[in-house]
Amino acid sequence: MAEHDEILDEEMQHMFLQTEGTKILNADVFMKPVHILQRIAPITVIEGESVEHTLKIMLEKKIGCMLVTKNGKLSGIVTEGDFTRRFLSMKRDAAAVKVEEIMSKKLTTLDENDSIAFCLNAMVIGGFRHIPLTNSENVPVAVISVKDIMNYIVDFFPEEILNLPPTPMHTTFEREGA
Numbered sequence: 530m531a532e533h534d535e536i537l538d539e540e541m542q543h544m545f546l547q548t549e550g551t552k553i554l555n556a557d558v559f560m561k562p563v564h565i566l567q568r569i570a571p572i573t574v575i576e577g578e579s580v581e582h583t584l585k586i587m588l589e590k591k592i593g594c595m596l597v598t599k600n601g602k603l604s605g606i607v608t609e610g611d612f613t614r615r616f617l618s619m620k621r622d623a624a625a626v627k628v629e630e631i632m633s634k635k636l637t638t639l640d641e642n643d644s645i646a647f648c649l650n651a652m653v654i655g656g657f658r659h660i661p662l663t664n665s666e667n668v669p670v671a672v673i674s675v676k677d678i679m680n681y682i683v684d685f686f687p688e689e690i691l692n693l694p695p696t697p698m699h700t701t702f703e704r705e706g707a
Contacts, residue, residue: 554685559646563639563662566677571661571669573598574607574628580616581623583607594659594672597632602667605632608659638663641670645681648673 572590574583576599583595587609597605607628615631616623637651638661651660652675662671683690 554682556646558685559649560644562642563645563648563673564641564671566645566673566681568662568677569659569672569674571596571672573669575599576604576627576629578628579624580612580626580628580631583628584612584623593674595628596661596669596672597628598669603636603638603661603663603669605629605634606636606659606661607632636661638667639673640664645678649678652678 569592572586572592573596574586576597587593587595594606594608596603597607605628611631611633616626619626619630637655637657639648639651641662641664648660651657658675660673661669662673664670
């Protein structure tokens with residue numbers, strides 16, 4: 530182990546020893562309703578819109594998914610993965626393909642009062658990064674993302690996470706994945 534790595538390791542151990550017992554991230558924290566999270570307002574597109582139009586909005590807004598509606602009700606979700614797995618394999622013009630041809634129709638949705646733990650469970654089991662929140666009429670009210678949950682967890686340890694040494698223990702020089 531390099532001297533630099535040993536210093537970082539000692540700093541990390543010291544940091545966790547200082548905070549041990551002072552902050553608790555227990556099950557109660559995750560039993561709170563998802564509506565307390567800073568969540569993404571639903572950005573929607575209606576069925577019949579083109580993949581080109583949908584992708585353009587996602588790129589402009591820098592978002593990883595859009596909810597698809599029909600008559601104001603949630604009918605699907607289109608994600609970055611849908612573009613890469615479904616649309617690109619079609620080898621068709623994006624202006625000619627309708628969003629409902631590539632969207633995920635089988636959805637897991639939550640209510641604003643469902644717990645953060647339930648949301649995390651659904652994300653892990655389903656392999657989702659986004660889960661729509663809908664009201665009792667199936668109208669989209671928000672989108673919960675993994676990032677929203679991570680920000681919530683980080684808020685419990687701002688000093689410990691935001692004051693980490695400037696050099697990560699493992700450095701990747703090229704960004705991998707999304």
